[in-house]
Structure formats: C-alpha cells, structure tokens
Amino acid sequence: MKEQLRTLGRTLITLALAFGAGYVIMQLSGKDALEAYRVIFESAFGTPRALANTLLAATPLIFTGLATLIAFRAGIFNIGVEGSLYIGAFTAAWVGFTFTDLPGVLVVALAFAAGALTGGLWGLIPGYLKARLRVDEIVTTIMLNYVAIRFTDYLVTGPFLVPGMANAMSEQVAPQAELPRLVERSQLNFSFILALIVFALVWLLMSRTSLGYEIKAIGSNPTFARWSGMPVGRIILSVMFISGLIGGLAGAGQVLGVHYRFVSGFSRGYGFDGIVIALVGRNHPLGVLLTALLFGALRNGSSTMEMFTQIPRDLVDVVISLIIFFVAVDISFGWLRRRFGKQQTTQPQAAGD
Amino acid sequence: MDVLDFAVNLTASSLRLATPLMLAAMAGLLSYQVGLINIALEGLMLAGAFAAVAFGFVLGSTWGGVLAACIVGALVAALFALFVTDLRANLVVTGLAINFLVLGATAYLLQILFDSRGTFAPETLNSLTPLQIPVLSDLPVLGPILFRHSPLVYVSWLVIPLTALFLYRTRAGIHIRAIGENAEAARTAGIRLRAMQYLALMLGGVLCGLAGAHLAVGELALFRENMTAGRGFIALAAVYFAAGRPWRSALACLLFGLFEALQFRLQTMSNTPPQFFQMLPYIMVVIMLTLISFRKEWHKGW
Numbered sequence: 001m002k003e004q005l006r007t008l009g010r011t012l013i014t015l016a017l018a019f020g021a022g023y024v025i026m027q028l029s030g031k032d033a034l035e036a037y038r039v040i041f042e043s044a045f046g047t048p049r050a051l052a053n054t055l056l057a058a059t060p061l062i063f064t065g066l067a068t069l070i071a072f073r074a075g076i077f078n079i080g081v082e083g084s085l086y087i088g089a090f091t092a093a094w095v096g097f098t099f100t101d102l103p104g105v106l107v108v109a110l111a112f113a114a115g116a117l118t119g120g121l122w123g124l125i126p127g128y129l130k131a132r133l134r135v136d137e138i139v140t141t142i143m144l145n146y147v148a149i150r151f152t153d154y155l156v157t158g159p160f161l162v163p164g165m166a167n168a169m170s171e172q173v174a175p176q177a178e179l180p181r182l183v184e185r186s187q188l189n190f191s192f193i194l195a196l197i198v199f200a201l202v203w204l205l206m207s208r209t210s211l212g213y214e215i216k217a218i219g220s221n222p223t224f225a226r227w228s229g230m231p232v233g234r235i236i237l238s239v240m241f242i243s244g245l246i247g248g249l250a251g252a253g254q255v256l257g258v259h260y261r262f263v264s265g266f267s268r269g270y271g272f273d274g275i276v277i278a279l280v281g282r283n284h285p286l287g288v289l290l291t292a293l294l295f296g297a298l299r300n301g302s303s304t305m306e307m308f309t310q311i312p313r314d315l316v317d318v319v320i321s322l323i324i325f326f327v328a329v330d331i332s333f334g335w336l337r338r339r340f341g342k343q344q345t346t347q348p349q350a351a352g353d
Numbered sequence: 354m355d356v357l358d359f360a361v362n363l364t365a366s367s368l369r370l371a372t373p374l375m376l377a378a379m380a381g382l383l384s385y386q387v388g389l390i391n392i393a394l395e396g397l398m399l400a401g402a403f404a405a406v407a408f409g410f411v412l413g414s415t416w417g418g419v420l421a422a423c424i425v426g427a428l429v430a431a432l433f434a435l436f437v438t439d440l441r442a443n444l445v446v447t448g449l450a451i452n453f454l455v456l457g458a459t460a461y462l463l464q465i466l467f468d469s470r471g472t473f474a475p476e477t478l479n480s481l482t483p484l485q486i487p488v489l490s491d492l493p494v495l496g497p498i499l500f501r502h503s504p505l506v507y508v509s510w511l512v513i514p515l516t517a518l519f520l521y522r523t524r525a526g527i528h529i530r531a532i533g534e535n536a537e538a539a540r541t542a543g544i545r546l547r548a549m550q551y552l553a554l555m556l557g558g559v560l561c562g563l564a565g566a567h568l569a570v571g572e573l574a575l576f577r578e579n580m581t582a583g584r585g586f587i588a589l590a591a592v593y594f595a596a597g598r599p600w601r602s603a604l605a606c607l608l609f610g611l612f613e614a615l616q617f618r619l620q621t622m623s624n625t626p627p628q629f630f631q632m633l634p635y636i637m638v639v640i641m642l643t644l645i646s647f648r649k650e651w652h653k654g655w
Contacts, residue, residue, distance in 0.1 A: 029465045077445060129639075133646040138390060138445055139593050140642060143635040146583060150635075154628035272449065279446060312464040317457025324450035328442035 007282050014280075014326040015294075022319040031311045039308050040301030040316075050300070052186035058296025059188075059257075060085075060267075062195040063250030064274025065281060065288040066202045067243045072283050073206065074239040075219035080126055080141030081247040082271025083148035088119030088248025090152045093255045093262035094160075096173025104176035111177060112194070112252050119248015120241040122148065127240025131233040137240075145271065153264040168264035179257040191253030198246060203285040205242075215239055247271060276320065280327050295320065357494070363614055365498050371610025372509045372571070373398065373581075376564035377588035378602045379516045380557030385597045386520055387553040388533040392448025393433050395585025396455035397558055401426045401565025403459040406576035407466065410475045415574070419481070419505070419566045426562025427555045429455065434554040438547050452585075460578050474575035481505065481570055505567040512560060517599040529553050533597075561585075590638040596645060609634045 019037070026033035044054045064081050071078035092115035099107050126144060129135035156168045179190040206212040214235050217225040226232050250270060255262055277295060281287030298320065302313035377394045384391035404425035409418025433451050436442040467473050481503050484490065489500040520526040529549050531539040540546050568584075569576050587609050595601030612634065616627035 025461075029461075079445070079449075129643055129646070133643060133650055135642050135646045139589070140639050142392070142586060143590060143639050146586060146635045147632050147639075150628040150632045154626050154632075157628070158626050272453075275446070275449060276453075312461045314457045314460035314464070317453060318461055321450050321454035321457060324446060324453065325436060325442070328446040328450060329436065329440045 011280065011282065011287075011327070015323060017326050018319050018322040021322050022315060025318065026311060026315065029311075031309065036305050036309050036311050036315075039305045040298065042301075043304035044297035044301035048183065049186050052183045052188040054293065054297045054300045055192050056186060056188040056258075056296070057300040058292045059192045059195050060250045060254055060270040061273050061277055061292035061295050062192075062199060062289060063246050063253065064270050065277035065292045066198060066274075066285065067246035067250070068274040068278035069281070069283050069285065069288050070202065070206075070215065070246070071239055071243045072278050073219045074215045074235065075222060076127075076130070076236060076239055076243075077138045078123070078126070078141055078240065078243050079138060079275060080123060080144050080271075081243065081250075081274050082267060082269070083141070083145040084119035084122045084244035084247030085251040085254075085267055085271050086145075086148040086152045087122045087251070088115035089251025089255045089266070090155060090170070090262045091115045091118040091248070092252030093170050093173060096177040096256060097171040097261070100174040102174075102176075107174060107177045108179065108256060111173075111256055112249060115248040115252030115255075116245045117248070119251065120245035123240040123244020123247065124237060127237050127244075130240070131236040149265065152262065156262060156264050169259075170262040172261045173256065177256060178260050179253075187258055189253075189257035191257040194249065194253060198249065199285055199289050202246075206285065211235070211238060247274075276324050276327075280323060359618075361494055361497050363611075363618065365502075367607065367611040367614040368498070369502060369506060369572070369610075370613045371607045372503075372506045373564040373567050373584055374588050374591060374606040374609055375509045375603050376505075376512060376560045376567065377585055378591045378606050379512050379599070380560040380564070381589050381592040382516060382597060382599055382602055383520075383529070383553040383557045383560075385592050386526075386533045387529045387550055388536060389437065389444055389550065389554070390448070391554070391557060391589065392445055393430075393451035393585075394557075394561055394588050395581050395583070396448075396452035397426050397429055397433075397561035398565040398568070398581045398585050399452075399459060399579070400429045400455045401562035402569035402580055403455075403462070403565070403576050404562065405566035405569040406473060406475070406478065406574070407462070409570055409574070410467075410478045413477065415479055415481055415570050418478075418570055419563070422562040422566035422569075423559045424562070426558040426560070426565065428558070430554045430558025430561070431551065433558075434551045437554075438550050456579060459576070463576070463578065472575060472577045474573075478570070478574040480572055480574040503567065503571040505563060505571050508563060509567075512563075513599060513603045520599065525549065525552060564588075587634050590634045594634075594638045594641045596641075605634075 023033040023037070026036055043050050045051055064085065067081045067084070068078060092111040095111040095114045096107065099110065102110065122144070126135070126137045126140040129140055130137045153168055156170050160170050162169065162171050182188045182190070182192065206215065214225070214230050217230060218232055218235050222232065251267070254266065259266060273295060277288055277291045281289070281291040298316045302316040305311055306313040377398055380397065381391050381394050401422035405418040405422040408421030409415045412418065429451065433447060436447045437444050463469050463473055483501050483503050484507065486500050490496050492500065520530060528539070528544045529552070531542070531544055532546060532549055536546060565581065568580055588606065591602050591605035591609060594605045612630040616630035619625040619630070620627045
C-alpha cells in the first residue's frame with residue numbers, strides 16, 4: 001500500500017512537471033497558458049456533455065491501454081495493438097454491412113466477436129514468431145502495424161470500394177448495428193460500457209486467475225517461470241491473443257459507435273497512445289483507466305482550447321510526449337531494466353516494484 | 354522508345370526516392386551496431402525537414418537550412434541519447450516519445466512561428482539546385498538516371514561507403530560494433546560505452562537531418578506536417594532486413610525506393626493496388642527476421 005502511494009505520488013509529480021513545461025512553452029510563445037489550461041479543463045469536465053465527450057475520447061484509449069498492459073506485464077513489448085485495432089475495426093464493419101438482416105443485438109454481438117477474433121489472430125502472428133522462433137516482437141509488431149494499416153486501406157479502395165465516395169471508406173453498417181448512445185448531444189455510446197467491462201475483466205484476470213499469475217511470473221522472472229515448469233510459449237501465445245483481442249474490440253467499438261463504417265486510417269494513433277497509457281498507468285488496470293480518462297480529457301479539451309485561445313492543439317501532443325519522457329526515466333519495472341539492461345544498467349539492479 | 358523512357362524515368366525516380374531511406378537507414382545501422390534499436394528515425398527525420406525549411410527561410414539560404422537540419426538532427430539525437438544512456442530510460446518508449454514530440458512540436462511551431470497550418474512553403478525559399486555536369490548530364494540514358502539529381506542524392510551515395518568504412522575500419526567504429534556484440538565484454542576491455550552510444554546516435558541524427566532536408570528542400574521547398582509519413586520505419590525495416598550490413602541495407606533501400614516509384618505507375622498501368630508495394634517492405638522484414646531466427650534455432654538443434 002505504501003509502495004502504491006509512493007507510485008501515485010511519483011506519477012503526480014511527473015504530470016505536474018509535464019504540465020509545467022507546457023505552461024512555460026505557451027508563455028514563451030506569448031500565449032496565456034493559464035487561460036489555456038482553464039479552457040481545457042472547462043471543455044473536458046465543465047458540463048455533462050463535455051464530460052460525456054471526454055469519456056468518448058477515452059473509450060478507445062481504455063481498450064488499447066489495457067491491451068498493452070497485459071503484454072507489458074508478461075514482459076512482451078507489444079507495439080502491435082494499433083494493427084489489431086485496424087483489423088478488428090474492418091472486420092466489425094464488414095459484419096455490420098453484410099449481415100443486414102439480423103436483429104440489432106445479434107449483429108452487434110457478432111461484429112464485436114468477429115472484430116475481437118481477427119484482432120486476436122493478428123496479434124498471434126508476432127506472438128507465434130516470438131514463442132516458437134524467438135523473433136523479437138518489437139520490430140515485428142511495428143512492421144505488422146503498417147501492414148494492417150495499408151491492407152485495410154487496400155480493402156476499402158479495392159474489393160470493398162464504395163463508388164462515388166471522396167475518402168477511402170467502407171459502406172455504412174446496418175442501422176440496427178449502430179451502438180446506442182448513452183447521453184443526448186454526445187456520441188458517447190455503449191462501447192464505453194464495454195470498455196469498463198473489459199477493464200473489470202482484465203483486473204480479475206491479472207489478480208484472480210492462474211493465467212494472470214503466470215503472466216506476471218514470465219514478466220518478472222522468465223527463467224524462474226521456465227524452470228518451475230510453466231508453459232512459457234503457450235502463455236506468450238495467450239497474452240498476444242488477448243492483447244490483440246482487446247485491440248480488436250477497440251477498433252470495433254469505434255466503427256460501431258462513432259463512424260458507423262470503416263474509414264481508412266481512422267485511428268489517431270490509439271494503439272500508440274495505449275503504450276503511453278500503460279506506462280503512465282504503471283501497468284495497473286486502475287492506473288490505465290485513470291490515465292486513459294486524463295488523455296481523453298486532454299484530447300477532448302485541446303480542440304476547444306485551439307478555438308478559444310488560438311493556441312495550436314498540437315501543444316497537447318507536446319505535453320503528452322513530455323509526460324512519456326518523464327515517466328520513462330523513473331520507470332522501475334524490473335523487466336524493462338533487464339530487457340535492455342546490458343546496454344543501460346551500470347549499477348546493480350534496483351529492487352523493482 | 355516509350356519503354357526506354359519508362360525505364361529511365363523509373364530508375365531515376367527510384368534512386369531519388371531511395372535517398373532519404375538510405376540516409377536514415379545508415380543512421381539506423383549505426384544504432385543497430387551499437388546495440389540500440391532506433392525507433393526515433395522517423396522523428397529525427399521530421400525534425401530535420403522542419404529545420405531545413407525554417408532555417409532555410411530565416412537565413413535566406415537553402416544550404417544554411419541543410420546545415421541547420423544536420424545540427425538539429427544531432428541535437429534531438431543527443432536528447433534521445435541522454436535519456437537512453439544517462440537517465441536509463443527505456444529505449445523503445447523514449448524512441449516513440451521522440452517521434453511524438455517532434456510531430457507535435459513541428460506542428461505547434463509551424464503555427465506559432467509561421468502562422469501556417471499543415472503546409473509551409475515560403476516563396477523566398479528555393480530547393481537545392483540539381484547537379485548540372487557539362488557533358489555527363491546531357492548523356493542520353495545515363496544523364497537522367499545518374500547525373501541530374503539533387504545534390505543530397507550524391508551525398509547519400511557517399512554516406513554508404515563512409516558508414517561502412519567508419520564501422521569496419523576506424524577505431525571508434527570497431528568499438529561501436531564491439532558494444533553491439535557484447536556490451537559487458539566491451540566495457541571490461543576498456544571501451545567507453547557511453548561516449549560510443551552518444552557518437553553512434555548523434556552521427557545518426559546528422560544523417561537523419563540530411564534525410565529530412567532532402568525530403569523538404571531536395572526537390573521541393575516546403576514542410577508538411579508529418580511529411581516523413583513512415584519513411585523512418587521503412588529505413589528501419591531495411592536495416593533489419595539486411596541484418597545490419599551497410600551495403601545490403603543500402604540495396605534494400607534501393608529496392609524499397611523502387612517499390613515506391615512503382616506503386617503509382619503500376620496502378621495506372623496494370624491495376625496493381627499501390628498498397629501492395631506499400632506493404633511489401635514491412636512484410637519482407639518480418640519474413641527475413643523469421644528466416645534468420647529459424648536458421649539460428651535450426652543450428653541449435655531445434
């Protein structure tokens with residue numbers, strides 16, 4: 001408990017530093033930084049509708065943060081959630097515009113299931129290569145992201161081209177496949193609820209199941225896990241499948257809840273944000289949820305800030321990247337050190353948390 | 354004659370498109386050899402591209418912009434190195450953070466300094482003048498293929514042998530490779546780990562700066578948000594495809610340049626989807642890594 005409080009304290013200091021740096025940058029650019037932060041806060045939390053939009057912006061980030069968390073806890077550097085997200089999104093859209101005769105609940109369930117399955121299978125490619133052939137997952141997952149992005153782009157400009165459309169996008173899903181909205185005048189929809197369910201499930205998985213125990217075991221001490229007879233290869237496969245599956249759900253949620261079709265290149269780096277969120281959230285489900293909400297608020301508030309204060313919203317990206325730098329420095333996960341320890345560690349291993 | 358024209362045109366444009374890839378790949382190679390995976394190539398290039406246009410515009414000299422691009426590339430790389438070596442931050446996370454930072458910062462500065470959104474193409478800024486060699490540039494086929502390029506194309510051709518020489522024939526290069534082989538052993542042998550990592554990353558920063566400068570002022574004279582568009586990762590793919598060999602990496606870049614040149618030509622001619630060529634470098638590197646690992650496991654008696 002004391003350790004967790006200390007972690008929380010460190011995170012808050014990190015955030016304060018990043019926002020402080022953002023303040024300095026804005027002042028140097030001759031802008032009113034306090035006003036900017038006030039507008040961001042107001043437009044992120046000020047009214048029920050603003051709050052709903054923050055939750056909307058946070059929804060895909062909750063999914064991708066949790067997807068990354070599971071992999072990180074197993075010591076797998078999965079950067080490929082973005083790819084699973086695209087594959088899952090297209091599959092969900094395909095179900096949505098193909099099975100137009102099914103009743104709403106069924107087509108939604110089918111679309112989510114199909115998106116999760118294909119997203120998971122996509123994650124299994126680098127998973128299999130790592131588990132069986134020990135191919136480093138960092139490079140393969142990065143590369144497969146781009147394959148997924150280009151491949152889905154091909155699908156909507158080739159076989160699933162909708163003639164007369166200015167942008168590369170698929171047909172619209174059947175009306176009954178559109179997720180119900182939760183509040184008026186906001187696009188906040190059912191996929192937020194699903195994100196919370198997945199959050200609870202991930203927490204249970206990590207803290208209450210034997211798979212969760214095994215995941216943490218191979219993450220914190222792979223050699224010990226192997227010697228104590230754990231099926232390390234199979235655990236890696238499970239982790240990559242679950243991670244990809246949650247990524248697929250993220251994509252499906254955006255398609256069925258926001259765009260109602262697959263739009264080429266629709267993700268604004270949600271998968272990459274997930275990496276950051278898992279790190280800032282200290283690889284704990286609750287930390288990930290809170291960080292995703294914070295990032296949702298920043299993204300949601302930044303466009304209003306730009307409108308009212310003429311400060312480019314890209315400032316928020318700068319602040320977020322500063323958060324990453326500060327978090328990356330004081331990271332104390334044992335496995336992260338070990339992973340690159342050869343080049344980086346000059347002192348004996350610090351006790352990890 | 355049409356076929357010849359097509360071939361000449363295709364070859365020349367492949368060489369041109371390969372230039373930023375080759376420069377960035379040599380940067381990625383230096384990191385690879387010192388045992389660090391450089392995810393930040395993309396951001397370093399973008400920083401170079403922005404610096405080339407911004408400083409070129411302010412100084413009123415395109416070459417001044419190119420020089421500034423190299424310096425900015427080296428400085429951003431120094432920041433990367435500071436986090437990775439001294440602050441012991443995670444390599445991949447820091448690399449991604451550099452990419453995020455440069456993407457956000459260039460877009461922010463574009464609006465704050467030049468009041469432009471998306472694209473900045475100052476009228477007073479000229480692109481680098483293509484080479485005009487009296488006789489050679491006028492040669493029929495060879496002229497357009499080899500002798501009419503923007504100056505940085507030739508720089509990239511020089512950089513490849515220089516990188517190879519540096520890594521295999523100089524003391525610093527050999528130290529860098531020793532660290533990549535086995536950092537502990539290298540340190541025990543008295544090699545200055547930190548200095549070599551800084552050197553490899555910052556030299557890479559200079560090369561990425563040049564790569565970005567070529568994109569920005571090599572043929573055009575403009576900066577566009579996110580104008581590197583994933584080229585840093587294609588360069589990284591080339592390095593891993595070639596398992597860290599300089600000449601093979603350069604050849605892979607030429608091949609990827611050819612893919613880029615082919616994608617839109619073949620789309621109009623034979624209906625081949627451009628995405629096919631866009632995916633190919635990434636698929637090839639995954640297959641190559643698989644084959645390399647497969648061979649390793651096989652030798653171990655798999």
